[in-house]
Amino acid sequence: MMFILYWTAFKRVTLRFLAEPKWLLLMISVVLMSLVYLNGSINNLPVAVVDLDHSASSRELIRVLDTSAKVNITIYENSLDAYQDINDRKLFAVITIPHDYEKRLLKGETITIPAYGDASSRLANGMIQQDFKSIYQQFLSRYNANLMRNSGLTAEQVNIILMPIKSQIDPLYNAGISFAAITFPGLLVMLLQHSLLIVSTRTHIALSASPQGKPPAIIFLGSLSALIPIWLFLSIVLFGLWPWILGYRQLATLPQILLMTFPFLLAVLGLAKLLTESLRKIEMIYLTLSFMTTPVFYLSGTIWPLEAMPNWVKCIAKLLPSTWATNMIAGVNQMGLSILDNLFNLFMLMVLGCFYAFLGIFIAMVREGRARAFFKRYSFKYFYK
Amino acid sequence: MDLRELAVVFFKRFKAAFDDELQFIFRRFTHHWLLWILPLLIFVLIGNIFSQGVLYDLPVGVVDQDKSVLSKTIIRDLNAGAHANIIDYEDSLNQAEKSLAKANIYALLYIPPNFEADVLAGRQPTPIFYYNALYYSAGLYSIMDYSGLIAQLNSELRILLAAKAGLAIPKLVQANLNYDGLFNASGNSMYFQQFSAMVHLIQLFVVALTIHVLGKLPRKTRLSYPFILGKLAPYTLWYTMLLIFEIALLVLYSQARVSGNPFSMLIVGFFYVIAAQSLGILLFTFTRSIIDAYSFIGLLVGLALTYSGVVVPELSMPWIARFISSIEPLTYALNKLFDLFLRHASLLSVVKTCLILSSYPIIITFLVRKRLVKRLILEGTS
Numbered sequence: 001m002m003f004i005l006y007w008t009a010f011k012r013v014t015l016r017f018l019a020e021p022k023w024l025l026l027m028i029s030v031v032l033m034s035l036v037y038l039n040g041s042i043n044n045l046p047v048a049v050v051d052l053d054h055s056a057s058s059r060e061l062i063r064v065l066d067t068s069a070k071v072n073i074t075i076y077e078n079s080l081d082a083y084q085d086i087n088d089r090k091l092f093a094v095i096t097i098p099h100d101y102e103k104r105l106l107k108g109e110t111i112t113i114p115a116y117g118d119a120s121s122r123l124a125n126g127m128i129q130q131d132f133k134s135i136y137q138q139f140l141s142r143y144n145a146n147l148m149r150n151s152g153l154t155a156e157q158v159n160i161i162l163m164p165i166k167s168q169i170d171p172l173y174n175a176g177i178s179f180a181a182i183t184f185p186g187l188l189v190m191l192l193q194h195s196l197l198i199v200s201t202r203t204h205i206a207l208s209a210s211p212q213g214k215p216p217a218i219i220f221l222g223s224l225s226a227l228i229p230i231w232l233f234l235s236i237v238l239f240g241l242w243p244w245i246l247g248y249r250q251l252a253t254l255p256q257i258l259l260m261t262f263p264f265l266l267a268v269l270g271l272a273k274l275l276t277e278s279l280r281k282i283e284m285i286y287l288t289l290s291f292m293t294t295p296v297f298y299l300s301g302t303i304w305p306l307e308a309m310p311n312w313v314k315c316i317a318k319l320l321p322s323t324w325a326t327n328m329i330a331g332v333n334q335m336g337l338s339i340l341d342n343l344f345n346l347f348m349l350m351v352l353g354c355f356y357a358f359l360g361i362f363i364a365m366v367r368e369g370r371a372r373a374f375f376k377r378y379s380f381k382y383f384y385k
Numbered sequence: 386m387d388l389r390e391l392a393v394v395f396f397k398r399f400k401a402a403f404d405d406e407l408q409f410i411f412r413r414f415t416h417h418w419l420l421w422i423l424p425l426l427i428f429v430l431i432g433n434i435f436s437q438g439v440l441y442d443l444p445v446g447v448v449d450q451d452k453s454v455l456s457k458t459i460i461r462d463l464n465a466g467a468h469a470n471i472i473d474y475e476d477s478l479n480q481a482e483k484s485l486a487k488a489n490i491y492a493l494l495y496i497p498p499n500f501e502a503d504v505l506a507g508r509q510p511t512p513i514f515y516y517n518a519l520y521y522s523a524g525l526y527s528i529m530d531y532s533g534l535i536a537q538l539n540s541e542l543r544i545l546l547a548a549k550a551g552l553a554i555p556k557l558v559q560a561n562l563n564y565d566g567l568f569n570a571s572g573n574s575m576y577f578q579q580f581s582a583m584v585h586l587i588q589l590f591v592v593a594l595t596i597h598v599l600g601k602l603p604r605k606t607r608l609s610y611p612f613i614l615g616k617l618a619p620y621t622l623w624y625t626m627l628l629i630f631e632i633a634l635l636v637l638y639s640q641a642r643v644s645g646n647p648f649s650m651l652i653v654g655f656f657y658v659i660a661a662q663s664l665g666i667l668l669f670t671f672t673r674s675i676i677d678a679y680s681f682i683g684l685l686v687g688l689a690l691t692y693s694g695v696v697v698p699e700l701s702m703p704w705i706a707r708f709i710s711s712i713e714p715l716t717y718a719l720n721k722l723f724d725l726f727l728r729h730a731s732l733l734s735v736v737k738t739c740l741i742l743s744s745y746p747i748i749i750t751f752l753v754r755k756r757l758v759k760r761l762i763l764e765g766t767s
Contacts (some may be wrong), residue, residue, distance in 0.1 A: 013725075029684045038593070118567055126521075167514075168514065172519075299434065304434060305443065309437075318429070341487065
């Protein structure tokens with residue numbers, strides 16, 4: 001009998017969601033957001049070079065800087081125009097090659113080449129800075145190597161003396177520095193959590209408010225568990241297919257994705273129970289959760305590390321299932337960790353899910369007066385009678 | 386009825402609705418929630434997330450297989466730099482790699498065996514500095530001091546090695562590329578992240594409250610445009626003031642300098658709120674219930690966040706993304722407010738932005754002209 005009730009509720013909700021696929025709004029949202037990342041990383045950002053020297057060396061430097069795929073060099077005759085254009089968002093950076101650049105280069109005098117990037121786009125500016133510095137360092141090494149060779153040193157001696165220690169910096173887990181790879185692990189987990197929270201609280205409230213009165217717990221269980229297969233399907237699309245579409249690293253197998261998202265979905269369902277009992281009105285749920293997505297995304301730790309947040313903010317971050325899930329899914333899917341390396345994340349998701357669900361049940365019991373009866377029944381006084 | 390009479394009637398109805406709404410503005414908890422409680426809570430939360438502003442002392446692992454004076458100098462100097470806080474993994478490269486993948490550390494310096502001996506013998510050893518490019522901000526900041534440190538060591542060792550080999554080194558070129566950030570001299574992330582989040586969230590609050598207010602309009606009153614505008618106008622003023630108040634808080638807290646005219650900010654904020662209200666009217670008109678309208682706010686959140694140009698610069702977006710970005714009022718408002726905050730914005734550019742933002746209510750009025758009143762009546766009967 002219990003199973004029939006469970007199955008009927010499960011089937012009814014599944015069919016309703018298949019007939020009215022509003023959950024596909026999530027996919028539309030992801031598709032629209034992905035359009036920004038179609039270029040993969042930044043490329044061809046307009047950068048101005050103001051050449052005040054007009055010498056062979058300055059032209060050589062411009063040619064070398066233009067080899068970077070990330071930028072597209074435009075020559076400006078004067079600095080004022082270039083700075084006006086960077087102010088008007090027509091340029092991303094301005095490099096000024098000073099007067100007497102070549103002359104001072106040949107004399108071995110100290111020269112500083114000022115370069116200014118638009119720091120309002122923090123990530124892009126960091127990438128351009130790194131790229132320019134590395135290109136410039138290579139250019140300078142070649143120039144110095146020529147000077148040393150001209151003074152009679154052999155190629156091997158030049159090599160050793162110029163660079164006694166070879167410096168190598170290797171980016172891991174995100175070859176080519178894809179913007180999508182940086183943003184999406186946190187963003188997709190946040191979207192999955194947000195959409196499931198909304199739908200499960202709506203389902204819960206709709207069931208509680210049914211004209212026939214509040215149905216038995218098994219109906220709730222059947223209805224809410226019907227959401228899991230749909231969100232598991234979404235997680236396969238988002239964590240399995242989407243990295244492939246956007247061209248960033250994807251390592252987890254299908255069973256691994258399911259194994260990671262299943263406890264995450266349970267934790268979110270637990271949180272949904274607590275929110276349902278705390279907020280109670282569908283409108284209030286929308287008017288609260290919709291605004292929390294941006295902070296939840298920032299709290300995931302992918303854009304800004306948790307170490308840089310105050311302790312009370314860290315506590316909030318750690319109370320969210322999305323923080324643990326982002327760490328786990330990014331770890332397995334992009335950084336090659338195994339599920340066994342993430343047992344603590346899995347454990348925390350289960351603990352959070354149970355904690356929120358029990359807290360939600362407790363609040364419901366208090367509201368309905370059942371908690372008082374329960375404590376009365378199981379009090380010490382009753383026990384010793 | 387001539388034009389003057391029409392204007393008088395319009396104004397009378399507008400004023401009556403405005404005065405009526407003023408009496409109710411703080412009578413509902415939902416209004417308190419959307420007008421100040423939640424905006425300020427989120428303001429405080431986001432402000433605290435980015436309160437450090439610049440990333441210092443990030444955990445960086447070291448596996449030193451040489452343990453020589455030179456390798457220890459590199460580690461000590463890296464630790465003394467602003468961005469790295471060294472965690473020694475002894476010889477356990479595997480454990481350090483795991484920590485890197487688990488984001489317990491954001492970079493890992495590996496110094497090979499015989500490092501110092503190889504340097505002195507001219508064998509050019511290569512210590513490798515790995516960083517987590519997936520957690521890019523933290524990864525990038527944690528390696529920030531390394532290149533300068535190695536360049537410094539190389540220039541010191543160059544003299545030593547040349548003297549040892551009896552070679553005379555010619556005067557080398559001393560040319561530095563000094564790359565700095567404009568419009569954010571301190572490299573502080575707080576301005577940008579909190580400023581953009583604030584402007585972006587105000588749009589969502591305005592859209593949500595507009596839908597809420599339209600859903601609760603009194604049923605008995607004859608619905609007309611001046612009435613609806615009068616009902617929404619108190620919230621236009623409120624959210625404009627809230628935006629300016631939050632910007633002022635941010636400026637005071639971070640001791641930032643506003644390079645533009647604060648009054649221009651107020652004007653841009655006012656038109657931005659009106660544009661956001663018209664988006665709310667559009668969503669309300671073309672959905673069947675207010676809950677359906679609310680569910681589109683989620684879509685707006687992601688889009689506004691992605692297309693605002695804070696994550697991916699507009700100059701680097703593909704054409705389709707630039708087009709979507711250009712139809713979002715947030716893009717214009719955010720850019721102009723940023724300009725007024727940190728760049729230089731002419732009065733003409735402020736006027737241009739206000740004109741663009743005021744085109745939203747005009748276009749949306751045209752789009753909803755046949756449906757809005759019907760939709761309001763439908764809401765009343767549902």
